[in-house]
Amino acid sequence: MDEEKILTESTSEESAPAQESPEGAPGGKKKFSERLKKAGRWLGHSQLKAWLYLLPALVILAIFTVYPIINTVRISMLEDYSFLKEKGGTEFLVNFNNFTNVVHYRGFLTCMGNTMLLTVITVPVSTMLALLIAVGLNSIKWLKKVFQTIFFLPYVTNAIAIGMVFKAMFEIIGPVNSPSSVGIINTIVEAFGGSAVNWVNEGSSYWANMAVLIFFIVWNALPFKILVLLGGLQNVNKQYYDAAKVDGTSRFRIFWRITVPLLSPMIAYVVITGFIGGFKEYTSIIGIFDESLMGPPGSIGKPLNTMVGYIYGTINNNQGRASAAALILFAVIFVVTMINLYVSKKRVHY
Amino acid sequence: MEQLQSEIKESAPELPENAAPAPQGEGGEVDVEKASKKQKIKKTFVYIGLYAFLTIVAIVVLFPFYWMLISSVKTVAEYELRVPTFWPKTFKWDNFALAFTGNLHLGRLFLNTVIVGVVSTILSLIVTVLSAYAFARLEFKGKNILFAALLATMMIPGELFTVTNYVTVNEFNWVGSDFGEWLALILPFLVSVFYIYLLRQNFMQIPNELYLAAKVDGTSDIKYLWRVMIPLASPTLISITILKMMGAWNSYIWPNLVARDLAHRLVTVGLRGEAFYDEILQKTNMPAQMAAVVLVTIPLLIVFLCFRKYIVRGVSRSGIKG
Structure with a gap:
């Protein structure tokens, strides 16, 4: 509707001045062919014009996107490269030591393990939960818009700011031995008959930290997944459901035999983007924990560090190693995405 | 979208209204009536369960926001009570003022963030x-190859660009100089290949005849772009604008690397710092910190509630935050 309106508007507007032009000889047909020729010449010019239109984007992309790809490979092969040392005139050895140093670094296994663990737990949990919520939302009418709006809210927040709120919720206030308050989450836990847990304070256990992180990441990941899955559900042909209803199929069976297969492209999409996001997990950790410790207060050796955390930990002093780590991250994400695509090719019904 | 939704609403297999007290059968047999009554009771239970589930999730989603809000107006003493209060006894609005007057300098951070957000958008x-x-719309040699090459760069994780761009902006001597730091904040991640892709798809949907007609009339490309393409693609452009602004508001990693001084510091970087450490109490003033978090979070929520449609459109296609 809108398109048509603008279409007619614009054509009438543009043609009005052309008709008034003095060139307008009485022979309307001749004029038209002349104009066509002119248009053709215009299109011929478009070679140069196109590059002119592309120029700003290409200049910026060349400096900050294309060159970095080449430069990353270059400096990843310069041992312990740093731009400060380069400015000081240091010559760097060309070898693959940055890569072996990253892999041999004792903390690297921790980073890799944490990243894998967070991804492998949060992606399935958030996908399942999002699927249930989306199916629920799709079968109600009353308050649907309200629920949809509420469930999307975590998306429009600042991961660091809300991470600080989560920390405040889980934190024990005051000294751990004689706290003035165990915090709101622990108060709720106690109300349900549990006992207070040291989630994020000094001396807290690895699994307590992980539980908080997983909760936060799932909370944060739900909106996007709900949005995509609900969008998919709304496009499902309702005839399948009508047929199932006539046959008296149970809800559970409808869910597994109709909804999940028909939604499988969307599910594959959120799982793949979830894996990619999971392997880049970093800001949710520094929202809750200290950036320099990557763990609860007083921890040594960055117990909660991730692969991206490793990259940013070395970026200030040793860009050679940071580049090598970034390339390794790229390779890992690439392989995982390929596996995901392979699996989904077998499982997804298009 | 809207149309589709309402269509689905109409066709939804079971609606709560249907679950309400059974209407008298239209002269049907008693058995059938009984069976349908049973089914309706079952449906009602399913709906109660469904709403209970959604309500619990909604509470879990909303609770951090609620806790942030009430913590932000508590006094330090009340915040540290053994049993946390679910509604503040006294409202300490000073916490909000402290965000602007204290070490955080929130006013300055807002200004910096708005400058970077508006200029880069x-x-x-x-x-x-x-x-x-x-x-x-334009024809030139190597168009498809160039476009494919640009799309290919989308596969590479942003961390890789962050590392070398950090080297690059330092080689340009941007870090440490006043104007340079603005450039470093704005330029490196200015062009998003994804947004080019999104807008190109949108432009391609506009019929080519329109372009040829405009050409025949002797309209220049710029005029055509301005008068026809941009109005038709305005929803996508609004989506890009909002997502880009949100990106500036939420960015942490890059600004934290290149612009840590107060004159260029962005909101999130300042928030994560130690601005609320109270020297006298020897601990962080949590209510004041929560007040600052509220001030950073609320503008985003307001923007979301006003431009919900555009944000949702952009997000559902990208999967990229900011």
């Missing part, structure tokens, strides 16, 4: 529109 819109137009 305007520049990126211009650059994106021009290149998307070239890819959608």
